[in-house]
Amino acid sequence: MARELESMSQYTSNVPLLQRSIQHYIFALEAWEIKVIDGSVEGKNINMDSLPIARTVAPYSLEICGTICMAIFRAFSWLCEELRAEKWLRAAAWMEYVTTGGDIHVLKLRHAKLIAALDEQASSLLKKIGAGR
Numbered sequence: 001m002a003r004e005l006e007s008m009s010q011y012t013s014n015v016p017l018l019q020r021s022i023q024h025y026i027f028a029l030e031a032w033e034i035k036v037i038d039g040s041v042e043g044k045n046i047n048m049d050s051l052p053i054a055r056t057v058a059p060y061s062l063e064i065c066g067t068i069c070m071a072i073f074r075a076f077s078w079l080c081e082e083l084r085a086e087k088w089l090r091a092a093a094w095m096e097y098v099t100t101g102g103d104i105h106v107l108k109l110r111h112a113k114l115i116a117a118l119d120e121q122a123s124s125l126l127k128k129i130g131a132g133r
Contacts, residue, residue, distance in 0.1 A: 023041060
């Protein structure tokens with residue numbers, strides 16, 4: 001459902017619909033037993049000191065959940081919510097590290113198709129995080 005909402009909102013520039021798709025992606029993470037600490041989709045209070053998820057996850061779910069985190073990153077990028085996008089990208093990078101031992105560069109290789117579809121702002125955020133910010 002999240003992917004369908006995201007697709008519809010992308011073509012109609014419907015911000016509430018895109019926010020709803022993010023919420024459904026978050027519900028999917030929770031269904032995979034990922035504890036979401038920050039599931040906010042709007043507002044100013046963003047704690048950049050932590051990931052939006054707890055680092056206590058079931059090993060079998062990391063691969064799919066990393067992909068979901070990348071989808072949330074992409075959605076927040078479309079909303080121009082750079083700080084939230086960065087938090088979710090960092091969550092995906094952490095899951096990549098736990099799953100494969102790889103870093104942001106491995107994440108980019110494994111999610112090349114999604115990354116190719118990113119806009120300039122999201123691409124620059126990927127570069128910033130890849131450089132160690």
